[in-house]
Each structure stands twice: as C-alpha cells, then as structure tokens.
Amino acid sequence: MVIRRWLAALLAAGLVLTACTNDAPEDDEAPETEAPVSEATTPPDGAEPADDAVAALVEGLGAADISTLPMQSQAAAAQEDFEVIYAGMGDALPEVAVASIVYPQDENAATATLAHTLDIGHEPWTYETEATFKWVGNQWRLEWDPSILHEELTRDSRLRRTVSEPSRAAINDKDGVALVEEVSLFEVGIDKANLEESLWSASARQMASMLDIDPDNFESRVLRGGPRQFVIAQTVRQADIPADIGSVQGFYVNEIEATVGPSDGFAASQLGIVGNPTAEMIEASEGRLTASDVIGLSGLQSRYNERLGGVPGVRVEVVGRVAESSFQTIVVFNQEESIGAPITLSMDRALQTKAEEALASQEGIASLVAIDIATGGIAATADSAAAGTYPHATFGRYAPGSTFKVASALAMVRRGATASSDVECTPQHTVGTYTFGNHSGYTRTGTISLTDAIAHSCNTVFTRASEEFSGDELHAAAESLGVGTDYEAGFRAYFGTVEPQNNIDRAASSIGQGSVTVSPMAMAAVAASVAKGETVIPWLVEGEEATSTAEPLTEAEAAELRTMMAAAVTGGTASMLQGVVTGAKSGTAEWGPQGAQQTHAWMIAYNDQYAVAAFVEVGDSGGTAAAPLIRQLLG
Numbered sequence: 001m002v003i004r005r006w007l008a009a010l011l012a013a014g015l016v017l018t019a020c021t022n023d024a025p026e027d028d029e030a031p032e033t034e035a036p037v038s039e040a041t042t043p044p045d046g047a048e049p050a051d052d053a054v055a056a057l058v059e060g061l062g063a064a065d066i067s068t069l070p071m072q073s074q075a076a077a078a079q080e081d082f083e084v085i086y087a088g089m090g091d092a093l094p095e096v097a098v099a100s101i102v103y104p105q106d107e108n109a110a111t112a113t114l115a116h117t118l119d120i121g122h123e124p125w126t127y128e129t130e131a132t133f134k135w136v137g138n139q140w141r142l143e144w145d146p147s148i149l150h151e152e153l154t155r156d157s158r159l160r161r162t163v164s165e166p167s168r169a170a171i172n173d174k175d176g177v178a179l180v181e182e183v184s185l186f187e188v189g190i191d192k193a194n195l196e197e198s199l200w201s202a203s204a205r206q207m208a209s210m211l212d213i214d215p216d217n218f219e220s221r222v223l224r225g226g227p228r229q230f231v232i233a234q235t236v237r238q239a240d241i242p243a244d245i246g247s248v249q250g251f252y253v254n255e256i257e258a259t260v261g262p263s264d265g266f267a268a269s270q271l272g273i274v275g276n277p278t279a280e281m282i283e284a285s286e287g288r289l290t291a292s293d294v295i296g297l298s299g300l301q302s303r304y305n306e307r308l309g310g311v312p313g314v315r316v317e318v319v320g321r322v323a324e325s326s327f328q329t330i331v332v333f334n335q336e337e338s339i340g341a342p343i344t345l346s347m348d349r350a351l352q353t354k355a356e357e358a359l360a361s362q363e364g365i366a367s368l369v370a371i372d373i374a375t376g377g378i379a380a381t382a383d384s385a386a387a388g389t390y391p392h393a394t395f396g397r398y399a400p401g402s403t404f405k406v407a408s409a410l411a412m413v414r415r416g417a418t419a420s421s422d423v424e425c426t427p428q429h430t431v432g433t434y435t436f437g438n439h440s441g442y443t444r445t446g447t448i449s450l451t452d453a454i455a456h457s458c459n460t461v462f463t464r465a466s467e468e469f470s471g472d473e474l475h476a477a478a479e480s481l482g483v484g485t486d487y488e489a490g491f492r493a494y495f496g497t498v499e500p501q502n503n504i505d506r507a508a509s510s511i512g513q514g515s516v517t518v519s520p521m522a523m524a525a526v527a528a529s530v531a532k533g534e535t536v537i538p539w540l541v542e543g544e545e546a547t548s549t550a551e552p553l554t555e556a557e558a559a560e561l562r563t564m565m566a567a568a569v570t571g572g573t574a575s576m577l578q579g580v581v582t583g584a585k586s587g588t589a590e591w592g593p594q595g596a597q598q599t600h601a602w603m604i605a606y607n608d609q610y611a612v613a614a615f616v617e618v619g620d621s622g623g624t625a626a627a628p629l630i631r632q633l634l635g
Contacts, residue, residue, distance in 0.1 A: 039102040043110065043135070050101055050110035050133050053140035057131060058096045058114065061149075071142045072134060078144040084321060085149055088160035090290045091282065092120050094149070099128060108135045114148070119286050120161065121314045121335040127151075152318045152330050159332075164313035165294055168259050169340030171271060171301075171308070173349045174377065178342075180261045180271050180301070187235050187254040188245065193228035195250025203250045207233050210242040230254070259294075259301070267352055269383050269391040270491065270540070272299020298389060300491060300541070304343055313337030344542040346377025351610075351633070355382035358632040362386070365617040367393035368629055369524040369538075370610045376528065376536045376545070379610060380633070381521065394521040394540075395492040398615065401589030403523050403602045403622070404478075404512030406530065406561060407498075408462045409454055410553075411469045411477035419451045419563035423465070425458035431507040436463045439588065454564035454585065455572030463507040471500040474509060479550035480557075482525030482536050483518055489537075490544025494519040512589055520615040527604040528611035530565060530583065533558040536611075565606075574603065576627045580634050581605040581612075586622030601625035607634060 043049050053070070060066040064086065067079035086093070099113040110133040118125045131148045133140040146153035153159070170178035188211065190203055204222040208215035211234045222231045230252055245251055259274040261267065275297050277289045289295070293312075296305035314335040320327030348370075355368040362384035370380040381393045390396075409417075417423075425445045429436045438445075438459045444452065453461040466474070475498045478484040484498035496518035500506035508514025521538055528536040533555040539545040565583030568574040574584035587602035601619025603626035605612050612630050619625025 039104050039111075041102060043103050044105075044108050047103075047108065047135040048140070050103075050112065050140045051098075053133055053142070054098055054101055054110070054112040054131070057112070057142060057148075058098060061094055061096045061114075064093055066144075069142055070139055071144050072136070073144050075144075078142075081144070081146060081155070082149070085146060085153060085158045088158060088319075089118075089120075089316075090161055092118050092161065094118050109133065110135070110140060116150075118333075119288055120316070121333070122311045123335075125316070125333045127332075150318065150332060152332055156321055156325065157318045157327055158321050159316060160319045161314065161316050163290070163293070163315075164337050166310035166312060166337045166339045168274065168294070169308045169310065169342040172342055172344045173347050174345065174379070175349075176344060177349070179267070179345065179347065179349065180259060182257055182259050184238065185235050185256050185258045186238055186241055187230075187232045187256060188241060189230055189232040189234075189252060189254075190222050190248075190250050191230050191252035192222070192225060192250065193230075194252070197227070199249055203248050204231075204233075207245070207248045207251065210245060210248070211236075262349065262353075265385075266356070267347065267381065268299070269387065269389050269393065270299050270347075270381055272301035272303075273297050273389075274301050299391070300343065300345075303491065304541075307343065308340045310340035311335065311338040345540055346372065346375065346379060346542070347381075347540070348372075348379040351380040352382065354633050355380040358382075358629050359384040362616070365392055366629065367396065367520040367615045368612065368633060369393050369521045370612045370633065371521075371524045371528040371536065371538050373528050373531045373536075373606065373609060373611055376532075376539055378521065378524075378538050378540045381540070391492050392520070393615075394519055395494045396519050396615075397494055397497075397517045398519070398600055398617075399514075399516065399589035399591055400496075400512040400518045400523055401587030401600060401602050401622075402457045402459075402512055403526070403585050403587035403604045403613075404516060404518070405454060405457065405462050405510070405587075406526055406565065406585055406604075407478040407481055407483060408465060408474065408510040409450060409561060409564060410481065410557060411473050412450065412465050413557055413560050414473070414477065415469060417450055419449065419560045421450045422447050423450050423453055423461045425453060426460045426464070429460040429463045429507075431463060431467070432502075432504050434504045434507075436460060436507060436511070451564045451567045452572075455567035457573050457586065459511045462510040466507040466510040467503075471506050471509075474498060474500065474506065476551055478516075480535050480553040481529045482538065482548070482550075483522045485549060487537055487546035488544075489539060489546050490541040493521060493538070493540075495525070495537075496522040512587055520613040523602065523604050523615075524611050524613035527565075527583070527585075527606045527613065529553050530558050530561045531606035531611050569605075573621075573623055574605065574627065576623055577603075577605055577631060580631050581607045584627075584630075586627070588619075588621050603627045603630055605630050605634075610634065 095117045097115045099115045101112050112131045114129050132143045168182045170181035173179050204219040205215040208218040225231045282289045296302035316333035318330040365387045366384040368382045372379045383392045425448050444456050478498040483496040486495045500509045505514040509516040525538050535548040535553045537546045537548050569584050573586040584605035589600040590597045592598045598618050601616040601622050603614045603622040614626035614629040616625040
C-alpha cells in the first residue's frame with residue numbers, strides 16, 4: 001500500500017510538472033517565419049526597365065527563334081531545347097503576350113508573367129508562365145528554363161500533341177438518306193514488291209482488263225514505278241471489286257476511309273470534296289490544321305466543315321524526351337472528340353441523277369436547276385462536265401435574254417395591263433441613240449396581245465413599255481419573282497442584278513440584255529414564283545431558308561403571267577414542250593465582244609410539281625438548245 005501511494009504521488013507530481021513546463025509565459029514572442037520577398041514595378045537602382053528584353057523574348061517565342069537573346073547560359077543550347085520541346089506539336093507555335101513585369105527587391109532581377117495562346121482546339125489553349133531575367137553587365141539576361149514554355153516542363157520533358165479525327169457526318173437528301181457519307185473504299189492494284197519483274201506487264205494488263213481501264217496506261221504506270229511500289233489501278237467500292245481479282249498475280253487490295261457520293265462527280269459543284277488541306281490553308285490556319293487533317297475543300301463540305309467534321313480530339317501531354325524515360329506523362333490540354341452533325345438538303349436524288357444524265361452529252365457549259373414549287377427547295381442543280389466544279393447553275397452570271405420578259409410583263413401588269421391587253425409590236429424601236437429590233441425571222445408585228453408578245457417573244461413591245469415604267473419598278477417586279485436581291489442562302493447562290501443605269505439600259509434590260517444578269521437558279525425562281533402564285537426564294541440546305549424582302553407577288557398577278565406563259569407552250573416559242581410542262585418562256589441572249597458575239601440559249605418552264613431553268617452557254621435558241629434538256633429531265 002505504501003509503495004502504491006508513493007508511485008501515485010510521483011506520477012501526480014510528474015503530470016503537474018509536465019503541465020507547468022508546457023505553459024508558455026505570457027510575454028513570449030511567436031516563432032519567427034521567413035518574410036516574403038517584396039516586389040516592385042520599378043527596376044532596381046542602376047538598371048533599365050526590362051520591357052525591351054521581355055518583348056524580345058515574346059517575339060522570339062512566337063517566331064520559334066530565341067537563339068540571339070542575351071542569356072545567362074548559352075542561347076544556342078536554349079534554342080535547341082525549344083526545338084526539342086515543340087517538335088511534337090506539329091506546326092503549332094505559341095502566341096505570347098506580356099501579362100506583367102515585376103522586380104523582386106534585393107535580387108537585381110525581373111520576373112515577367114507571359115500569357116500563352118495556342119490555337120489548337122475548338123477553343124484556344126491559354127495559360128501563363130514566368131520568365132526570370134538578371135541585370136548583369138548593364139543588360140538584362142534571360143535565365144533560360146523549359147518552364148518558360150509551360151510550368152510542367154523540365155529539362156527531361158517535352159510537349160506532344162495528338163489529334164483524333166471524328167467520323168464525318170453525312171450530307172442527306174430530302175428523304176434523309178445520305179448523299180455523301182464516310183465509307184470504306186478499296187484501292188486495287190499491283191504490289192510490285194511481291195511480284196517478279198518478268199510478270200509486271202502481264203499482271204498489269206490482266207488487272208486493267210478486269211477493271212475496264214486503259215491497259216496501256218496502267219502497264220506504263222506499273223513499269224515506271226519503283227521496284228517495291230504499290231501501283232493503284234482503281235479505287236472502288238467493295239461490291240465493284242472483280243470476283244476473280246485473286247487470279248492476278250501480285251494483286252493487292254488496300255482498304256481506306258473516304259467521303260463519297262452515290263457516283264463520281266454526283267452534284268460535285270454543290271456538295272464539294274473532302275481531302276487534306278493545301279499548304280496555303282495550313283499556313284492560314286495558324287496551327288489549327290496539319291497536312292494529315294481531313295477537311296471540306298469546296299462546296300457545302302467546305303462551307304459546313306465545322307458542323308460536318310465535328311470536333312477532333314486534341315490532347316497535349318508533357319512526356320519524357322527519351323523513349324526509355326521514367327518520366328510520368330502529364331496531360332496539360334485535352335479536347336474531347338465529338339462527331340459531326342449531318343445537314344439535310346432539298347435535293348431529290350432521282351431528279352438530280354436525271355439532270356446529270358441530261359447534261360452528260362453537252363460539250364460546253366450548260367446547267368439545269370429544278371425547284372420544288374410547293375416547298376421552294378432546289379430539287380436538282382447540275383452542270384455539264386465542261387463547267388468543272390464551279391457552280392454555274394446557282395452562281396453563274398449571265399444575261400437572261402427573253403426569259404426576263406416575264407419580269408417586264410409583271411411591271412406592265414402593275415401599271416394596269418392584263419394578259420389580253422393590246423400592245424404594239426413594231427419592227428424597230430429607237431431609244432436615244434440605239435435602235436432595237438426583233439429576232440431574225442419574226443413576223444408578228446402590229447397590234448397584238450401581251451400574251452402573244454410573251455408567247456412569240458416580241459422585243460419591241462417591252463422596249464416600248466420600258467418608257468412607261470422606271471428602273472426601280474423593273475427591279476421591284478423582278479424582285480417579286482425572286483430575282484435582283486441577293487440573300488444569305490446557305491450555299492453559293494447568285495440571285496441576279498437588275499439595276500438599269502439609263503433609258504437605253506432600261507430598254508435593253510427589259511428584254512434581258514443590257515446590265516441585267518442572273519443565274520439559272522434565279523430564272524428557275526421566276527418560273528416557280530409564277531407557278532405558285534407567290535414569291536419563291538430557292539433554298540438548298542434545311543434550316544437556311546431565306547425570307548423574301550420583296551413586294552409580294554399576288555395570285556392575281558401570277559394568274560396573268562401564267563396565261564402568258566401557257567400560250568408560249570400551246571402555240572409559241574416553247575411548243576416543243578407540249579405534254580411536258582404547262583407554262584414556259586424561251587430566251588436567247590447575245591454576249592461576247594462586238595463583231596464576235598455568241599448567244600446564250602435559255603428556257604424556263606413549270607409543270608404541277610417542278611419549275612425548271614435550262615441554260616446553254618453557247619446555243620442557237622432556247623427552243624433548239626435548252627428545251628430538249630427540260631424534256632429529258634421532266635419527260
């Protein structure tokens with residue numbers, strides 16, 4: 001018991017002693033901590049402001065050349081460091097700006113905060129770094145460190161950018177079925193690396209025969225190529241690979257991904273093509289594009305590239321400089337891939353095919369445009385092979401000739417005329433210093449109806465009428481028929497220009513000559529407006545429909561014009577279209593230098609479903625050159 005009481009007392013005393021020892025005196029001061037280095041916005045005594053030195057660094061980083069900057073270490077080594085760090089970034093270079101410059105006191109130093117911007121994603125990648133300068137030998141010298149390029153970089157690491165392309169979305173027809181989509185194609189050819197030289201010619205000719213291509217040309221290409229080259233004979237869909245291709249010694253089939261339409265060249269002037277960017281595009285992209293990217297190069301593929309192509313996956317990592325490095329990879333930028341969104345067109349696949357077939361035998365430039373009267377959507381827009389990939393059908397600029405008399409007739413109707421009004425068709429009509437006449441062989445002169453003037457295309461009726469209506473009235477009439485005012489239509493579209501400058505020009509414009517110009521699409525809009533009884537502004541891309549800003553065409557006005565255009569079919573210059581259309585107007589327009597003039601041939605027409613314009617750049621007349629195209633399209 002005594003021992004226990006002694007131990008308890010001892011423990012109690014120890015506890016008290018410990019407690020007393022840990023109590024700090026009231027007047028004890030807190031432990032000292034290291035004071036932060038204060039910073040100033042003015043340079044240290046005897047030093048110049050560091051602005052010029054920082055500006056030189058900013059310029060050098062943007063130009064990828066820091067080899068001439070004053071540094072504490074070797075500038076050449078820093079330049080090599082920079083090149084290693086950015087070697088995995090493709091063509092991307094930082095755009096650098098100065099965020100701030102401060103001067104830590106008592107250090108003879110300057111610290112610059114740099115704002116970096118790299119345009120490598122859907123949104124720019126932005127971040128800040130710091131660069132330190134020392135005032136040495138009466139100049140600011142950069143203390144080079146990889147962290148100037150990114151705070152996570154060290155002397156053992158570099159940047160690496162990877163890009164993953166999303167699947168490209170389709171361009172759909174009016175029924176929502178893909179006109180252009182990403183599919184697998186197959187390159188069929190001869191793999192010379194796996195074929196004895198003595199068999200090159202025979203295999204080339206055998207394959208050419210199977211694929212129905214020129215055997216002499218393919219044999220020549222095979223023989224000219226390198227000894228281990230894969231020489232492509234043709235790129236085809238899987239269904240078009242000959243079943244017996246395996247009998248060709250040295251054959252090889254390589255699968256690729258491509259964005260294609262129903263057939264080669266299908267609506268090419270509108271749909272456009274997809275491929276790798278040109279050198280000029282890459283340079284203009286400021287780092288956003290690389291040579292391996294796949295983008296829309298023309299047409300709708302280019303205009304809606306961002307929507308169709310989606311957003312590529314872009315990832316920037318800080319990685320080790322050598323493959324066997326144990327450096328832990330750090331992701332510093334990540335843009336998730338998102339697939340593109342399709343666009344839907346008003347295009348009718350079957351009608352587009354017929355339009356292209358109708359133009360297949362045309363030697364020069366010719367175009368067809370068909371508009372769905374009910375919707376105003378362009379059901380077909382086609383150009384002949386001679387037109388190349390330029391969209392003449394919707395974006396060409398041509399004198400419309402007598403097809404424009406429909407607009408002039410509307411201007412007359414708005415001044416009180418009707419389809420049955422009497423008008424004077426004289427052999428000639430002089431305006432100022434210019435005398436207008438009728439086309440060669442025209443005989444229906446004298447007093448005729450306005451309907452006959454349209455049906456048989458008397459020029460002088462309309463040049464005489466131009467003395468009664470103003471240029472503004474002619475423009476307004478054309479505008480009510482969808483011509484003369486350009487709209488943002490979502491594709492390459494020219495709606496025409498109707499701006500007569502004087503009396504002679506107004507008279508010439510009234511018969512589709514002078515300064516008036518249109519596209520075939522614009523004249524198809526004239527026919528569609530007359531047929532529908534209201535102003536039609538053609539559209540091609542769903543969701544991009546334009547709204548007319550013109551004085552509305554009334555049903556009563558359209559009814560007068562339909563009477564006139566129907567007469568052209570039943571007994572006038574469009575009689576060759578009887579049984580195919582219900583209303584039409586032919587046209588011929590002179591163009592070219594004086595003394596060497598040629599003629600455009602036109603025909604606009606409509607039936608219950610479609611309004612059509614046919615244009616032939618060089619043709620004798622609308623009836624002989626343009627009308628057969630409409631008959632083939634709608635017949």
